[in-house]
Amino acid sequence: MAVSAFQLWRAGGLLRRNFLTHSSSWKIPPRVLKSSQPEALLSVTNNALCFAPLQTFTDEDIMMQKAVKKFAQEQIAPLVSTMDENSKMEKSVIQGLFQQGMMGIEVEAKYGGTEASFLCSVLVIEELAKVDASVALLCDIQNTVINKLFRKHGTEEQKATYLPKLVTEKLGSFCLSEAGAGSDSFALKTRADKSGNYYVINGSKMWISNAEHAELFLVFANVDPPSGYRGITCFLVDRDTEGFQIGRRENKMGIRASSTCQLTFENVKVPETSVLGKIGHGYKYAIGSLNEGRIGIAAQMLGLAQGCFDYTIPYIKERMQFGKRIFDFQGLQHQVAHVATQLEAARLLTYNAARLVEAGRPFIKEASMAKYYASEVAGLTTSKCIEWMGGVGYTKDYPVEKFFRDAKIGTIYEGTSNIQLNTIAKHIDADFRVYKSLTMPAFGKKKPFEEVLASLTGTGNCLKKYWHH
Incomplete structure (x- = not known):
């Protein structure tokens, strides 16, 4: 089995952390988390609280960022246009993600994972999205949803059986949405009826990401429809299970290389051991995974927007009109400054939500804020970049139009922008009570x-x- 650069680095010092303990502002060593986020500390000198900057990273974080950037530029970038046109992910890209250790970032080393932090996952997703949001989504789902569900709710036997494969070769797919269960995700009709030591699944799913290449499907079905959402249970279904069919790919506007398919279950028989977690707790698992997954989507949108911005700025610094660079026009400078500020705000919201997850603190409101704002900023940034580049920005000869198309999905999947606003408002209401x-x-x-x-x-x-x- 190939050993990634991440794993080699960890072998040299698994517990090494490079916090800014030398800084004069730190009078007390911060609490060591997997990332560099400390507890709030009471300053010895001025009796005030002080915090480490949100963009303070460990050596491991920085190394992963650099490795992902190199991989994305060398192995993904040359294929982006072709994958977008063909609406198909290249197998070499998927294999590369596994080989580089990017598909098991938080998974424990005993299962073959990198055993890094949740923030590391966020940073990896962000870097990938700077080049291609479709690849970032594939990595996001595997790390923040599939692996996380196994690590939190799987039996020891399930972890030992599936995690080593999910880390090295097997792609997973999260199957919740249905034709009549989108934002109202728990109105699902797919059911699983008990039959001896087995469950028989019947129904269908829509908008299922990674379905074309996935080998393992985490399917949410209701074992007791009269009980409503309390009957929802998560089942593990292998790709080659009899009665399970994967439909055609959707012809999407953006993230075209990421497969999105319909699934059909006709008397799909799975053993009791295929239940992930507890019977009737599927709705809890789905909510929990989506809450963390939204931070991953925020990172995807942030990276996408930053990638578009980074491509556009050099162009407008070279493009000449009326005898000077168009970047030198104050009206354009103000627009650039506005977008740059929003990008930074989205980044801080996203990193803060990730660090709250690591610290074991409440994060649902902050996750929704990050996803909502990063998605809105991605739409604004990519639109502005097209305007700044003018006619060429509107052509497929330049990547900004693809960034623009890819950005729209951020306001739709893993909870629409309105759903995020609902969630934020509910938490504000609860706080003020x-x-x-x-x-x-x-x-x-x-x-x-x-x-x-x-x-x-x-x-x-x-x-x-x-x-x-």
Whole structure:
């Protein structure tokens, strides 16, 4: 089995971390997480909280970024146009992702994975998307959804059986959406009926990513339809299972190299051991994986937008009109500055959400914010880049029009932009049910601050944790 550069680096120092402990601002060593995100620390000198910058990375993070950038430029970039035109992912690209260790970034070393951080996954997805969003999506689903579901909910036997293959050769596919279950994802009709020691699955799925090349499908079906979402269960279905059919690829506007297919299940028989996790807990697993997956999509949109921006700026610095570079016109400079600021804001939202996941803190609101904003910024950035390049930007001779087409999907899949706004609003509503007691009198009398502090949850935990300092 080929050993990736990531794994070789880890073998030389698995626990090595290069935090900025030499910096004068750090009077106390930060808590060591898989990435460089520390706890909030109380400054010894000024009695104030201080934090490591969100863009502070470990040696491992930096090495992975460089390795992915090199791989993307050398092995993916020459194939991007062909894959887009043919609406087909080249097998050499998929094989390269496995060989480079990019398909098992967080998976434990005992299963053959790189055993890096969630932030590393985000950085890898971002770098890949700078070259091709379709390849980034394939990597994103494998790492933030498929592998994560096995690591969190699989039995030891399932982990030992599937994770080594998912890390080195086998592509997985997440099968939730149906014709009548898009944003209302738990209105699914696919059912699984118990028959002795087996379950028999019947139904269909739509908009299933990676279906063309996947060998393992994580299928969500209802074992008890009268119970509604409480009957939803996750099943492992192999590609060659009798009665399972993969339909034609959808002819999409963007991310064309990423296969999106319909699936049909006609009396598909799977053993009880094919249940991932617990019966009836599939809806919890789906929600959990999608919440983290949205950070991956934010990284994809961020990388896509940055890649388009990075391609366009050199062009407008060389293009001459009216005797000077078009970059030198103040009206254009202001537009560039505006887009650059939004890109940086999207990056900070995305990295912050990833670090919250690593720290084991509430992150759902922040994940939705990151996905929503990064998707909106990707649409704006790619549109502006076409305008800045003028007529050539509108042609297929330059990659910016593809970036533009690819960007639109960010506002649609893994929860539309409106779904993200709904989620954000719900969390704000919940937060203010607690926080309003700090300022709003109840029956003419305010609660003691200590009583309110004790009731804080979610983001309020930070205030509660450091109040007594």
